[in-house]
Amino acid sequence: MAIKTNTQPTIDPRFKIAHREAWIGVALAIFNFVWWFGFAYGLGSRPVEEYTYILGLPDWFFYSCVVGFVLISALVIVIAKFILKEVSFEEEEEQAP
Numbered sequence: 001m002a003i004k005t006n007t008q009p010t011i012d013p014r015f016k017i018a019h020r021e022a023w024i025g026v027a028l029a030i031f032n033f034v035w036w037f038g039f040a041y042g043l044g045s046r047p048v049e050e051y052t053y054i055l056g057l058p059d060w061f062f063y064s065c066v067v068g069f070v071l072i073s074a075l076v077i078v079i080a081k082f083i084l085k086e087v088s089f090e091e092e093e094e095q096a097p
Helices: 013-043 059-082
Strands: none
8 A cells, every 4th residue: 555645845935035036126127217217218308408407417317317326226225124035045954853
């Protein structure tokens, strides 16, 4: 008589954490692109004579590149500090009972 055991492979919980954090990174990249594109082409599509300047830079460049860089940098720091988890790369050996 054969004894049937559950032989499904167990998924390492680190993969679940890695997938979630990868999606957070993708969301940040998409947000960065949308921010940059929106300001660069939204404000930058006007005639040059209608540009306003901030710190000597055209407003579209200031908002898309300078403010965008500061905003994304702050978001990455906050997410890395409060949302992402530290995960050990060492393989844990299963303890036999």
